[in-house]
Amino acid sequence: MNYWLFKSEPSTWSWDDQVAKGDEGEEWDGVRNYQARNNMREMAVGDRGLFYHSQKDKAIVGIVEVIAEAHPDSTTDDDRWECVDIKAIAPFETPVTLDMCKEDPRLEEMVLVNNSRLSVQPVAVKEWKAVCKLGGVRED
DNA sequence: GCCAACGTTGGC
DNA sequence: GCCAACGTTGGC
Numbered sequence A: 001m002n003y004w005l006f007k008s009e010p011s012t013w014s015w016d017d018q019v020a021k022g023d024e025g026e027e028w029d030g031v032r033n034y035q036a037r038n039n040m041r042e043m044a045v046g047d048r049g050l051f052y053h054s055q056k057d058k059a060i061v062g063i064v065e066v067i068a069e070a071h072p073d074s075t076t077d078d079d080r081w082e083c084v085d086i087k088a089i090a091p092f093e094t095p096v097t098l099d100m101c102k103e104d105p106r107l108e109e110m111v112l113v114n115n116s117r118l119s120v121q122p123v124a125v126k127e128w129k130a131v132c133k134l135g136g137v138r139e140d
Numbered sequence B, C: 001g002c003c004a005a006c007g008t009t010g011g012c
Helices: A015-020 A033-043 A098-103 A127-136
Strands: A005-009 A046-053 A058-074 A083-097 A120-123
Touching: A005 A058, A005 A127, A015 A046, A015 A058, A015 A083, A015 A120, A033 A058, A033 A083, A033 A120, A046 A127, A058 A127, A083 A098, A083 A127, A120 A127
Parallel strands: A005 A046
Antiparallel strands: A005 A120, A046 A058, A058 A083
């Protein structure tokens, strides 16, 4: 299984919006960046992801699961763009802020810390475990 | 609200 | 195929 990080502005699409979709989930559409798209193409059903709020929160707030592999993005006719579907799994007891990530030596190589603009990022296993521990959720 | 960093676009 | 110009993102 691989681990990822999905970034969103809460005013556009928030964790609460994601939770409201329940087990049906929602497609992670609107991505117009090749690196982010390529990451989504790598995803398999069952992969887990961190849900990050950019802008005001700047914190990882929950865990999501990939429930559908990459497929054409329904919000555009441009066939270059694809997206996966994800559903909310569990909220973090404690949101893991960007500052916390920057301060943690285990997370110094995290993409979020070094390239915060990439909207869909890979997460290393050790990073995943560290973030889950900080967030107060079981890592599975 | 500013601005640095980055990615994309399009003229040459 | 290079690179300047432009638009967007997101931390501060």
